[in-house]
Amino acid sequence: MTKRTTIVLLLFPTISVLVLLFLGGLAMGLMQSFGYMPLIGMNDFNIDAYGSLFGDQEFLLSLALTLWISISSTLLTMVLAIITALAFRKTFSGKRIANFLYQFPITIPHIVIAVGTLLVFSQSGMAARFAHQAGLIADQNQFPVVVSDKLGLGIIYVYLWKQIPFVGVIVLSILQAMGNNYEELARSLGASKWQAFRHVLLPTIIPGILPASIICFSFTFGSYEVPFLLGRPYPTVISVLAMRLYQDVDLNARPQAMATAVFMAAFISIMVVLYKRLLGKMSGRR
Amino acid sequence: MTSITLRKLCKTYEGSKHPAVENFDLEIEPGELVAFLGPSGCGKTTTLKMIAGLHSVTRGDVLFNGVRVNDIKPERREVVMVYQNYLLFPYMNVAENVGFGLRMRKTPKDETDRRVAEILKLVQLEGYGHRSSAQLSGGQKQRVALARALVIRPKILLLDEPLANLDAHLRDEMRDLILDIHKKFEVTTVFVTHDQEEAVLLADRIALIFDGKLVQYSHSKDFYEKPASERISRFFGNGNIIEGTKAGTTVTTGSGAFQVRPGLPAADGPVQLVIRPESIRLSREESNSFKALILKKIYMGTYTRYCFEADGHIWDTTTESNEIPGYEAGDSAWFTLPQDKIWLIER
Numbered sequence: 291m292t293k294r295t296t297i298v299l300l301l302f303p304t305i306s307v308l309v310l311l312f313l314g315g316l317a318m319g320l321m322q323s324f325g326y327m328p329l330i331g332m333n334d335f336n337i338d339a340y341g342s343l344f345g346d347q348e349f350l351l352s353l354a355l356t357l358w359i360s361i362s363s364t365l366l367t368m369v370l371a372i373i374t375a376l377a378f379r380k381t382f383s384g385k386r387i388a389n390f391l392y393q394f395p396i397t398i399p400h401i402v403i404a405v406g407t408l409l410v411f412s413q414s415g416m417a418a419r420f421a422h423q424a425g426l427i428a429d430q431n432q433f434p435v436v437v438s439d440k441l442g443l444g445i446i447y448v449y450l451w452k453q454i455p456f457v458g459v460i461v462l463s464i465l466q467a468m469g470n471n472y473e474e475l476a477r478s479l480g481a482s483k484w485q486a487f488r489h490v491l492l493p494t495i496i497p498g499i500l501p502a503s504i505i506c507f508s509f510t511f512g513s514y515e516v517p518f519l520l521g522r523p524y525p526t527v528i529s530v531l532a533m534r535l536y537q538d539v540d541l542n543a544r545p546q547a548m549a550t551a552v553f554m555a556a557f558i559s560i561m562v563v564l565y566k567r568l569l570g571k572m573s574g575r576r
Numbered sequence: 577m578t579s580i581t582l583r584k585l586c587k588t589y590e591g592s593k594h595p596a597v598e599n600f601d602l603e604i605e606p607g608e609l610v611a612f613l614g615p616s617g618c619g620k621t622t623t624l625k626m627i628a629g630l631h632s633v634t635r636g637d638v639l640f641n642g643v644r645v646n647d648i649k650p651e652r653r654e655v656v657m658v659y660q661n662y663l664l665f666p667y668m669n670v671a672e673n674v675g676f677g678l679r680m681r682k683t684p685k686d687e688t689d690r691r692v693a694e695i696l697k698l699v700q701l702e703g704y705g706h707r708s709s710a711q712l713s714g715g716q717k718q719r720v721a722l723a724r725a726l727v728i729r730p731k732i733l734l735l736d737e738p739l740a741n742l743d744a745h746l747r748d749e750m751r752d753l754i755l756d757i758h759k760k761f762e763v764t765t766v767f768v769t770h771d772q773e774e775a776v777l778l779a780d781r782i783a784l785i786f787d788g789k790l791v792q793y794s795h796s797k798d799f800y801e802k803p804a805s806e807r808i809s810r811f812f813g814n815g816n817i818i819e820g821t822k823a824g825t826t827v828t829t830g831s832g833a834f835q836v837r838p839g840l841p842a843a844d845g846p847v848q849l850v851i852r853p854e855s856i857r858l859s860r861e862e863s864n865s866f867k868a869l870i871l872k873k874i875y876m877g878t879y880t881r882y883c884f885e886a887d888g889h890i891w892d893t894t895t896e897s898n899e900i901p902g903y904e905a906g907d908s909a910w911f912t913l914p915q916d917k918i919w920l921i922e923r
Contacts, residue, residue, distance in 0.1 A: 381590055381591065471659055471661075471663055472663055472665070474625070474628075474630045474650075474657070475657060475659060475663050476676070476680070477629075477630060477649075477650040477651050478628050478629075478630060478650050478651075478653075478655060478656050478657040478734075479651075479656060479676055479677035479680060479724065479725070479728065480651045480677045480680040480681050480728060481651055481676075481677075481680040482649075482651055482680075485680050489676070489679075489680070490665065493665075493667045494667075572667070
């Protein structure tokens with residue numbers, strides 16, 4: 291057996307699954323988004339679904355909400371992950387327990403955290419009942435709306451809970467590899483603590499956490515179960531909208547469902563390309 | 577120019593039971609070049625970082641020109657540290673690296689550019705400003721690190737193992753550069769090293785540190801000729817330490833009785849007789865000489881080393897190769913300990 295044949299055989303199982311399931315599914319979805327569904331007599335390619343998508347107010351509101359949730363949760367994740375990693379770099383009593391609690395959410399599935407959030411923070415949840423019992427609020431309805439709210443705060447909360455330790459662990463490993471010397475050097479060269487962070491730590495951390503940030507962004511942009519459980523029915527995020535259209539009994543809605551899904555995939559792909567360019571530029575400076 | 581005084585300086589790290597630096601008392605004159613010498617982990621760099629303000633002081637004081645600076649932040653001390661592994665910022669080019677300290681001080685751009693160009697010329701890196709640090713050799717990186725420190729005109733320059741990562745030929749070059757810079761800038765300089773030869777070649781005075789304690793602070797010659805303890809003597813490569821008893825100006829050892837010069841600080845009683853290998857002469861029978869059996873002869877180019885034994889004591893001597901008579905291992909020969917070269921350590 292030649293070396294080339296061996297490589298092909300080794301790669302075949304993985305590549306075939308990827309091609310059939312991913313690319314095959316994508317091709318099917320793409321065709322349906324262009325109105326091609328011979329099964330129900332739609333035999334002509336057109337861009338009607340895309341046209342109606344961008345003319346549909348619900349889609350535009352969904353897009354705005356999705357971008358708000360994914361951008362804000364990604365940025366907040368980055369900021370809070372850096373802050374916590376800086377804290378964990380120091381020695382303090384109870385660090386081991388704090389570290390365990392900090393990294394614990396990594397192992398919990400999103401859906402469990404979402405259900406937990408619902409049970410605790412909804413207006414009929416444990417926190418509201420506790421506040422009512424304690425006399426802090428007169429009625430459970432006075433409890434702040436943080437689940438199924440207009441700004442998607444409950445959804446953002448779940449993403450942060452899960453993502454901060456994920457990114458934090460990456461930042462911490464970068465900081466540990468870097469040691470204290472660069473920061474100390476900057477201080478001895480005249481940098482204040484803030485200047486040392488701004489000009490020395492941050493430029494070192496950012497290239498390291500960019501890949502993590504794009505993973506967080508892509509995930510939150512396309513995530514379904516958390517906004518489904520904790521979001522409002524209208525407007526909802528794009529993934530929930532696409533799923534609702536897909537499950538519509540009227541098969542004529544299928545092209546629009548597929549156009550929504552294709553849009554999501556294209557948007558995330560563009561973001562990945564932009565991120566790679568940014569990373570390339572940063573690497574070029576090194 | 578700035579003097580440095582360390583007064584009963586102590587440092588114990590959090591979670592550690594043993595102090596890293598203990599009761600350090602030291603006076604460094606303005607413009608002096610001092611080496612902190614000692615084995616790895618003895619507290620040299622910790623002391624350096626306390627001077628820089630990068631590590632807090634557990635007890636004791638750091639004074640610059642007599643003024644206590646314990647509570648002054650590192651960025652306000654005008655003390656710059658240069659690290660062993662250069663620590664050039666990888667996302668900055670050479671000029672940006674060198675200008676870092678000036679930018680942190682919000683120096684106008686024109687002045688920053690001018691001073692960066694001047695200092696790069698001084699460290700022989702003119703025209704290297706736009707290069708990335710990855711394109712530089714180890715020696716060039718070290719020069720950039722030095723330029724970055726000097727461009728802000730510090731009062732005190734601290735060098736942490738400045739030559740440790742360099743090849744032998746670059747070490748000589750860098751050593752000369754450090755001496756030139758020290759002379760030109762007249763900046764009080766402290767450098768850390770574990771290499772006694774490097775300390776002797778560079779420093780005006782050496783602070784020898786063992787286990788967090790300052791064990792001897794004096795001119796380099798004293799470490800060779802007047803070591804304060806057996807350990808110091810051995811650290812400086814001297815194995816000729818023989819037990820004896822002093823009575824007046826005579827020290828009696830297993831290899832014989834030797835006359836020492838009057839006024840040596842050791843009191844009468846048990847002592848250790850110390851003499852450098854290069855001070856022992858192969859000779860004829862004369863005063864302060866004894867006969868011994870040559871165990872080993874090692875030709876070392878310019879020098880030849882002899883190990884010889886007399887009454888159970890092993891001695892060591894090095895003699896210039898072109899001066900020695902033709903003794904070989906197994907021969908007996910007379911060895912003389914010149915009276916003025918003998919040093920005594922009290923037991």
